[in-house]
Amino acid sequence: MPHVFKISIAREESIKTNHETAYLQIHMSLSNEVGATSHELLGAQAQLWNHIFQFINSMSLKCAVQLGIADVIHNHGQPISLSELMAGLKVHPSKAHFVSRLMRILVHSNFFAQHHHVHQDRADVEEEETVVLYSLTPASRLLLKDGSLNTTPFLLMILDPVVTTPFHLMGAWLKINGGDDPAATCTPFEMENGMPFWELGAREPRFGNLFNEAMEADSKLIGRVVVEECGGVFEGLKSLMDVGGGSGTMAKAIVNAFPNINCTVFDQPHVVAGLQGTTHNLGFMGGDMFEEIPPANAILLKWIMHDWNDAESVTILKKCREAISLSKNEGGNKKIIIIDIVVGYVDNKKKMMDKKSIETQLMFDMLMMSILPGKERSKSEWEKIFFAAGFTHYNITHTLGFRSLIEVYP
Numbered sequence: 284m285p286h287v288f289k290i291s292i293a294r295e296e297s298i299k300t301n302h303e304t305a306y307l308q309i310h311m312s313l314s315n316e317v318g319a320t321s322h323e324l325l326g327a328q329a330q331l332w333n334h335i336f337q338f339i340n341s342m343s344l345k346c347a348v349q350l351g352i353a354d355v356i357h358n359h360g361q362p363i364s365l366s367e368l369m370a371g372l373k374v375h376p377s378k379a380h381f382v383s384r385l386m387r388i389l390v391h392s393n394f395f396a397q398h399h400h401v402h403q404d405r406a407d408v409e410e411e412e413t414v415v416l417y418s419l420t421p422a423s424r425l426l427l428k429d430g431s432l433n434t435t436p437f438l439l440m441i442l443d444p445v446v447t448t449p450f451h452l453m454g455a456w457l458k459i460n461g462g463d464d465p466a467a468t469c470t471p472f473e474m475e476n477g478m479p480f481w482e483l484g485a486r487e488p489r490f491g492n493l494f495n496e497a498m499e500a501d502s503k504l505i506g507r508v509v510v511e512e513c514g515g516v517f518e519g520l521k522s523l524m525d526v527g528g529g530s531g532t533m534a535k536a537i538v539n540a541f542p543n544i545n546c547t548v549f550d551q552p553h554v555v556a557g558l559q560g561t562t563h564n565l566g567f568m569g570g571d572m573f574e575e576i577p578p579a580n581a582i583l584l585k586w587i588m589h590d591w592n593d594a595e596s597v598t599i600l601k602k603c604r605e606a607i608s609l610s611k612n613e614g615g616n617k618k619i620i621i622i623d624i625v626v627g628y629v630d631n632k633k634k635m636m637d638k639k640s641i642e643t644q645l646m647f648d649m650l651m652m653s654i655l656p657g658k659e660r661s662k663s664e665w666e667k668i669f670f671a672a673g674f675t676h677y678n679i680t681h682t683l684g685f686r687s688l689i690e691v692y693p
């Protein structure tokens with residue numbers, strides 16, 4: 284009979300507050316060899332294989348995007364049969380049974396829904412035929428190329444060898460001495476490409492454009508949710524600086540919803556070159572957030588802080604604090620508004636999504652470790668950098684799926 288030890292795993296404080304402490308049951312035989320029952324052994328093997336094969340889920344989805352399956356179904360206007368799908372795809376007819384297998388795994392992953400339709404070809408024939416019909420789900424609607432929330436640039440980029448190759452180097456990278464200065468430590472991405480992530484974006488238009496498209500799609504989605512769900516955050520503000528705001532998608536959503544706010548998108552000069560506001564209350568400005576941020580009542584930092592290590596983040600936050608202190612107090616709040624991950628905080632309305640959302644947060648953290656000098660932070664890690672930059676209090680009031688909205692006050 285194997286001995287059973289229950290070991291409580293100490294986790295991040297923030298995860299612990301939201302989730303039960305995890306228990307790991309370790310079954311050991313007296314001889315210290317794994318002595319699991321057959322049932323436990325098969326369970327362990329299934330868990331391991333399922334984990335090893337996770338990339339096949341991503342790659343199957345990438346294949347669906349390459350073929351434009353979601354678009355063909357959408358353009359059909361109603362649930363579609365395999366033969367109708369085949370007619371719309373640029374796939375050789377001899378490959379129909381392979382496409383049906385691809386659809387099977389994607390239906391299993393909830394990217395498509397499958398219905399069984401019983402129909403009779405001819406009234407005088409009694410035999411019924413069951414036809415499988417496919418339709419879109421909310422997740423595959425985000426893959427529509429003409430959709431305003433098209434997430435395919437993200438998918439194509441994350442699954443591009445430029446992003447996946449550095450993960451193969453992670454082990455070797457961890458073994459080499461990173462030195463005492465975290466800012467000088469190169470990332471696995473730099474080890475592979477010989478230059479930082481941002482530099483490749485600026486040098487290679489294909490990469491830079493995909494990055495911008497990916498960010499725009501995300502800002503459209505989050506912009507809509509923020510305006511609908513957290514509009515109160517912007518009340519009373521006269522001016523807002525969207526630092527690292529890219530091509531201004533988020534800023535546009537804000538000024539459209541709040542015409543009394545003057546919003547400026549502040550980003551690197553080559554990013555905002557040639558961009559102009561489409562309304563009187565939207566402008567663009569080039570500069571370096573590590574040098575100086577122009578004054579405003581509030582600063583928006585969406586998906587900025589997680590790109591940088593703690594020392595760099597504190598520098599950015601200090602520049603933000605200077606910028607809001609220099610702005611005229613026109614009766615509104617002075618604050619920093621951060622949209623980013625707080626590890627362990629997820630949308631509490633969707634309890635079912637919690638485990639998946641936390642896994643997404645942890646995957647983003649690994650992505651930041653591999654590509655950029657940044658990281659995803661727990662509540663206590665955020666607090667540390669806020670106080671180090673001279674801020675006195677903060678509120679994490681809204682959850683935006685796997686991300687949060689944090690208001691930080693001087």
Ligand SMILES: C[S@@+](CC[C@H](N)C(=O)[O-])C[C@H]1O[C@@H](n2cnc3c(N)ncnc32)[C@H](O)[C@@H]1O
Nearest residue numbers: 498502527528529550551554570571572585586
């Ligand atoms: C991850 S993107 C986020 C874009 C946008 N906030 C969003 O969420 O869609 C980071 C942005 O920071 C900008 N950035 C990087 N370094 C910067 C700097 N030193 N000064 C100003 N912006 C910078 C990049 O050009 C990029 O647009």
Ligand SMILES: O=C1c2ccc(O)cc2O[C@@H](O)[C@@H]1c1ccc(O)cc1
Nearest residue numbers: 437440493494497586590650651654
């Ligand atoms: O998802 C990515 C991401 C997300 C947010 C961010 O601030 C930086 C990011 O850079 C990469 O880690 C990654 C990404 C890479 C390339 C691309 O075109 C889009 C996203």
